[in-house]
Amino acid sequence: MPSIQIYDTTLRDGAQKEGISFSVVDKLNIARKLDELGIQFIEGGWPGSNPKDIEFFEKARTLDLVNATLVAFGSTRKAEGEVETDPNIMALTNAGVKAVTIVGKSSAPQATRVLETTLEENLNMIADSVRYLKEKGLTVFFDAEHFFDGFKADASYALRTLEVATEAGADCLVLCDTNGGSLPDEITPAVKAARKLGKVSIGIHTHNDAELAVANTLAAVRAGVSHVQGTINGYGERCGNANLCSIIPTLQLKMGYDCLSEAQLGKLTEASHYISEAANLVPDSSLPYVGASAFGHKAGLHVSGLQRWSGSYQHIDPVKVGNQLRVLVSELSGRSNIIYRAKEMGFDFPPDGQEARRLLEQVKLLESRGFQYDHAEASFELLLRRAKPDYQPPFELVDFMVVVEKRRRPPTHENSEGMLSEAMVKVRVSAEVVHTVAEGNGPVNALDRALRKALLQFYPNLAPIKLMDYKVRILEESTGTESQVRVLIESSDGVDDWRTVGSSTNIIEASWLALADSLEYWLVKHRP
């Protein structure tokens, strides 16, 4: 199989995404992860643009990468005749790397209107910079900025910039769709024209401003490029860069190219999640191949289809990219989803289907009241357990009362002082009734604390359980403050995590239901 070189720029172009701010330690960890995934080139940063990236390249010397070569990024020299004293170029030669990427303008109007220089001097900037870095013994990638827009505006000048870089010794010419607005139809002829220039290898670097970054990359590969640049999860400025998590499996599983080993491809989902964690971004569940929903099925028709033929509603086997099939339970789903999920949890239904049908009706009824089980598998499991006549709950609520007070203060937006939230909870455990009270930072927090305080007397091993996430959704928004409210809670004991749901027109009750389910679920799972 022909192979395609993968070049990751998550640490440089990806870090331009609004909201991302990697520390040096994050960057080192991500580089390690990318190396483990089998990426060939990792662009670590732009040492000429900020001190954090200089520090990264210093510390990266001890990284001991197995598969990857680290690359430093920079722009062409500025003042004529001063290549070796150009601060940007010096930062590259001082970065301690074997490969560098140098960006230059490939568009005539960009050179004259934005760089405000002559077309000739722009060519000299490219030639001088590439030649100097080659003399220093470095592998040099030339990023042809605005190549595709430049090709439309003045094709011969755009190609001339590539020739100049080639003559100066560049190892690879990377054609950039910098503004991200090109169509696949425009990519193909421009890549073919570039390939005609000579034998030097051609690369592609696209942005997603028309939601075509992946398609444009694949079109470029079809047209003969052998080097692909992108980022994990498609992170990047504006609408993002080409998403390697989509490109790599498509090239490998659908188009017959070689990028990673099978075992490495199996780590793709893990790498995607790892990097979204490092970026402190909630993983996008709808990401192709690697998202939590990518192989999730809600419709009953689809689930019963999948049971007959695993290829019926999924385009690849999710295991190949380290992901998995997920069956969701909702009002849109049929009996087969319920039976499937129940089986996964170790529950068997009598074959007549009566019990499953009853449970489906119950799910539909509860969903019409605002519960939603596709994200709350722990509440769903409790629903199954409670349907059994011999189910013994580990605790039962007798009653609760929550008081929220605001005293002696004119209405101001400036602080939350003067607020008091207190919850009184009475629960029964076996034959004993315990009555506790706790204050909290808001009424739900007070309720949470009071319930734990009550239960810890009986179940001290509950102590490490933490609420990781608390979400509120208003369901019927047009009815104002009388709306139905759904609360979703994610909990963790440090090893596992689980999700529960509560719904009511009363936010306190909805929160109570989700809180109580969270603790009940854990207690049931860890019964001696």
Added chain:
Amino acid sequence: MPSIQIYDTTLRDGAQKEGISFSVVDKLNIARKLDELGIQFIEGGWPGSNPKDIEFFEKARTLDLVNATLVAFGSTRKAEGEVETDPNIMALTNAGVKAVTIVGKSSAPQATRVLETTLEENLNMIADSVRYLKEKGLTVFFDAEHFFDGFKADASYALRTLEVATEAGADCLVLCDTNGGSLPDEITPAVKAARKLGKVSIGIHTHNDAELAVANTLAAVRAGVSHVQGTINGYGERCGNANLCSIIPTLQLKMGYDCLSEAQLGKLTEASHYISEAANLVPDSSLPYVGASAFGHKAGLHVSGLQRWSGSYQHIDPVKVGNQLRVLVSELSGRSNIIYRAKEMGFDFPPDGQEARRLLEQVKLLESRGFQYDHAEASFELLLRRAKPDYQPPFELVDFMVVVEKRRRPPTHENSEGMLSEAMVKVRVSAEVVHTVAEGNGPVNALDRALRKALLQFYPNLAPIKLMDYKVRILEESTGTESQVRVLIESSDGVDDWRTVGSSTNIIEASWLALADSLEYWLVKHRP
């Protein structure tokens, strides 16, 4: 310019996205918004699959759509010889619509392995269902499920299903990439083969499992389809459907096709945000064309480039899709924003800029505490008014207390009985202090009622004011029930509507702040 018919399935296929659960009211509002945007066909739901969709089609009869035709979705008949008594088909003819979409299998292995029927009977199911619905005088779209995978497996059978639907009178054959794994190279020849069959119009329906839904749709248009199905924001099962917010502007601005009027296209960003709000999903800022970051630029090279040439770093003029250039907030651009917004509201600041700077500091402080004024212009206006030394608020809070009780009931998910919510509010109006109490359906509703009860004694013209919308967002999700909470409220007096914001770690206080702002704003605007 050749025109392309746009068919939106946000309300049916889009609603399959994990986490989306539209109410009937949401669906009606979204249909209105899509109509306003100029969408030609709106698929409202699958009345044969759930009661919510039956209710939607009943209520939709009074929608008075101007541009759009409402479509009901269903599957082909099941038992032989029983078309008119098939529940799915009956639900379609009872939906009160002029157009229906009927889905049938176009893949031989899907028919035999999943539907578990013969190839011949599958053709009969398609023919019988289409013919019957045509006899009822309906426009019939035939969704050829799994067409592209079917074309790969057995091209002549896949084409045969299209012929059968055509012979039975289908008005449009919609080729579906149901599993979303096809490549543009595979779409083109299959569409061309389908076009050779006859004169009936061909449509395309793609999914995004390989991040190619938009590219596959565009490839199909290039190959001759005249009807495009997709969803707003690309919502949909697994990795989503083809994103109309990317497809429409690309077809229109880059490929020369006609879809919407210029004025309608200018509402695209607004429609995208409206529908993400209705879905209660945080708008994805990196969405092409319509995302908040789509034309966002960090200070530096790109910003100075843009000042020299607006086309230097953006692929289209954002105004065309109702979006805008965003230069990431510097202290200076922040101040000019505030001055601009204040001027719009009729406030003038002294030219020395002191007052504007103070206000900017205050906004920054409040935003760091979770307030957000982009969508809460009424709270922003109150902020401006309160900054004036002579501001007289129409009422002031002295204190409040809210009690929520749940009594004598084991924890159950089945109803909200046994809940009591009561709010006691003390407010000062001029020199008078009034102390009221009210019960409500939840603590916020109780607070709302008590406050109105107190104020109505002084301001009886407050009576028609209604809360239209109440939204809750948890800001720091990882800190569990102690999280910062933001409440956004939309109010209306039947003529105007306005939005206010409150933020606190205490949801009751956050709600109070937004509620109080809502009434204070109206009273200030309507002072005699």
